[in-house]
Amino acid sequence: AEVTISGYGRFGAEYVENRGAGLSDTIISSRLRFNIDATTETDAGVTFGARLRFQNDDGDVATVGNNARFSASFSGFTVSVGNVDTAFDSVALTYNSEMGYQDSSFGDSEAAFFAYNSKVGPANYMGVSATYSFGGANLYFSYVNPDQTVSTLPVGISEEIGIAADYTAGQFTVAAAFTSDAAGIVGNDIAFIGAAYAINDAANVGLNYYDNGTTAGGVDRGNQATIYGNYTFGATTVRAYLSDRENDPDTAYGIGADYALGEGARLSGSIQGDFNGNTAADLGVRFNF
Template sequence: MKNILLATTILASVATVASAETGVSISGYGRFGLVYDGSADDVVTTNSTTTIHTRLRFNIDATTETDSGVTFGGRIRMQHSSGSDGADLSAAMLFATYEGLRVEVGNANTAYDSVALMYDPEMGFVDSSFGDPQGNFFAFNSGPNPTADYMGVFASYSMGGFTGRISAIDPDQTTSVGAETEVSVSFDYTSGPFTVALAAVQDGEGIADNDQFFVGAAYAINDAATVGLNYVDEGEVPVVMAHGGDQGRTITLYGNYTMGATTLRAYVADNDYAGNVEDTSFGIGADYDLGGARLSGSIQRGYEDETVADLGVRFDF
């Protein structure tokens, strides 16, 4: 009940302030549809294979600009997804921007998670892909931070087609004992139809020696078609963790083609983690532009030889 009252108060306050044009805005998205997971009905769990999935996300941003042109601001996120008994409220991210420079502190983004091309193989209304990175690393937290004294610092600089980023995430800034500080860097560059991207993370998710590396390239054949290739060294986590040990390497070839209001998507990925049932995953999907929203669906096979599928609608605001 307290969470509901807090959420209502925040949204009512933001709506009032936003109408006064004081630099407070709300953005986000909603999505809903059917999700099928063939692995849910196994001999252990016997869960339903088909469920209705929903998510509503609000990004609440407040900004002010100084006379010298520096913009200061902050963001919190409110989100509810099906399977949760209430909405989550994120920890705050504070930022400053000036021309091409951006600095964030608190619940900051990370350089590794922000690199271009990393998530381009995703498809369906839930935007998923077995070609995504499989390793452990930090990102902006849509809910509370994982620890009370979690602190992140992120900086990026963009000029023309180039963007560079660096970040450091300390799981507990009050002590030097325990989890490691995650440090990551990334770079991407676009020139005409070509985009290239490079990223690395040290001690991903605060796990010692969990170092990961990403390189990607994409080529826009024309206005309708794009192909891309991603490579990820997924790092290594302790064997006592779920899905532990060397996480392997993932290579993903993907592409999309647009015809009118329809975009077709496909990918094939290979991951050599020792615990896989199958090393090869693949997926096909399609989007239909509804004008302000999209109808999306996909069918994918994962590394456990499971079949997953989804069909639903996503709209952004």
């Protein structure tokens, strides 16, 4: 049995064009995240674990823990209960276009779906997930009940069910995910398929494609395609992406760079444009512990 504390800190300047009337476009944006993990390995080799997270972001007034996640692992198979990681949020590649010290990208899926809640979460939200890893493959399943205490969920609300898989073979990685009634919205079926290619030790390119489903009102969120690449020379990694979403006026883009400071710390910056032509930029430090 052991308890460990891990996480990361990040801070820097964040610029958002046209943030809002009376608002400052540039602020200092920061996050401190502590994960507290407790594990116990039974005589038969099953590892039971539990995680609690304390996260503080700029704009918060205090720091409270989130809801707990419990897990049991054995031979590459892990079952989790509670505030679980969902299949759609866990699969490989989907966040690979992110950049800057805040690891953000307009190329991330614009769909609504459940994910691990880092901060205050909904009451009575209950998830169950399973992952299995073998060779270069990972399989993901997740089930979330938005309110497990009621015998019948309200009209328009449903359980979310997600499946996903990713596989790496040599220089290629492929990933796919499908989630029905995502975010508990009836009829909000979403999908992701992605592929990446490691050209050599230094360069990677990839393409992600999303069916973003619908809003609670049934409005189509539009399909989305994101192409990205990165190149590392010495301590520096440069990154770029383009993302296009149906019906949006502009193509989103981003260019960024990381400079590795060693021991899990890096200086990162990016300039990104959203689907409406507004520019965002960030420059700051992130360090893991």
